Amino acid sequence: MNPRRSISSNPASTVKSRFTNGFLKALLRINRQRITSTTAYTPREIFRGYLRVKIAADVSMASAIGSRRAWSRAMLRKVRSHGRDGAQVRRMSFLAMRKRNLYGKKIKCVEEDVGCYQANVLRKLVPGGAAMDMCCLLGETAHYIKCLNTQVKVMRRIAEVFST
Amino acid sequence: MSSRRSSQSGTSRITDDQIIELVSKLRQLVPEIRNRRSDKVPASKVLQETCNYIRSLHREVDDLSERLSQLLATIDADSAEASIIRSLIAQ
Numbered sequence: 001m002n003p004r005r006s007i008s009s010n011p012a013s014t015v016k017s018r019f020t021n022g023f024l025k026a027l028l029r030i031n032r033q034r035i036t037s038t039t040a041y042t043p044r045e046i047f048r049g050y051l052r053v054k055i056a057a058d059v060s061m062a063s064a065i066g067s068r069r070a071w072s073r074a075m076l077r078k079v080r081s082h083g084r085d086g087a088q089v090r091r092m093s094f095l096a097m098r099k100r101n102l103y104g105k106k107i108k109c110v111e112e113d114v115g116c117y118q119a120n121v122l123r124k125l126v127p128g129g130a131a132m133d134m135c136c137l138l139g140e141t142a143h144y145i146k147c148l149n150t151q152v153k154v155m156r157r158i159a160e161v162f163s164t
Numbered sequence: 165m166s167s168r169r170s171s172q173s174g175t176s177r178i179t180d181d182q183i184i185e186l187v188s189k190l191r192q193l194v195p196e197i198r199n200r201r202s203d204k205v206p207a208s209k210v211l212q213e214t215c216n217y218i219r220s221l222h223r224e225v226d227d228l229s230e231r232l233s234q235l236l237a238t239i240d241a242d243s244a245e246a247s248i249i250r251s252l253i254a255q
Contacts, residue, residue, distance in 0.1 A: 024248050027236065027248060028245065030233075030236065031236050031248075034236065041237075046233070049233035049236070050230045050233045051229075053229040053232050054225060054226060054229035057225060057228075057229060058225075118208055118212050118215060119211060121211075121215050122211060122214065122215050122218075125218045125219065125222075126218070134183065135182055135183060135186065138183070138186035138187065138189075138190060139186055139189075141214060142186065142189045142190055142193055145190075145193045145194070145214070145217065145221070146193065148218070148221040148222075148225070151225060152221060152224050152225060152228065155225065155228040155229070155232065156228060158232065159232055159235060161247050161250065162235040162236070162239060162247050163235065164247075
């Protein structure tokens with residue numbers, strides 16, 4: 001257990017264990033839904049199965065972090081609003097992001113030589129990145145990468161267990 | 165923590181040192197540039213490799229999600245639950 005990630009001295013409350021528990025419970029739910037569905041093997045259902053697992057993984061990780069980080073807050077917000085108004089929200093937030101980047105309220109780049117173009121590419125990759133200034137963005141990116149690494153490790157381990 | 169909060173209240177308070185510190189943190193996380201000497205890698209390269217690294221992590225999550233959903237579909241219900249419960253206990 002990485003001590004940097006734990007919020008208390010209790011090993012059961014590390015990010016990794018919170019993510020694992022949440023994700024495994026979500027997999028149980030998905031498994032039960034699949035059993036009750038009669039159309040489990042159509043291509044559409046197969047795609048939705050993949051999407052459900054991926055969303056479960058992302059949401060479990062964001063929930064394990066909670067509201068401590070801007071990126072996890074942004075991801076949880078996005079997933080919750082998707083449930084209400086899917087396509088509409090995606091279209092609107094895309095336009096809002098374009099406006100912010102091209103017109104008046106431009107995101108100021110504090111350091112010209114840190115690469116504004118690359119920074120904007122990064123903003124699209126990190127959840128909630130569009131609204132962050134450079135300093136915030138870099139800090140959130142570092143944390144986001146650590147969490148993605150944990151997510152990948154745990155998912156790999158789970159796939160191994162399932163394969164036996 | 166406090167440096168982040170003060171930077172949110174006004175962008176003028178971000179110092180060059182903070183940016184350098186964060187860029188070096190990113191440098192250590194990205195395997196592509198971790199092994200190179202730090203003074204030879206410009207910040208724009210760090211950002212570029214960071215973006216590439218995040219994209220490759222996203223792809224891995226996608227592949228693993230697909231694999232997990234296939235595994236869930238092919239193994240029967242009881243052994244799926246048993247494997248899941250076994251993993252939960254193994255934590």
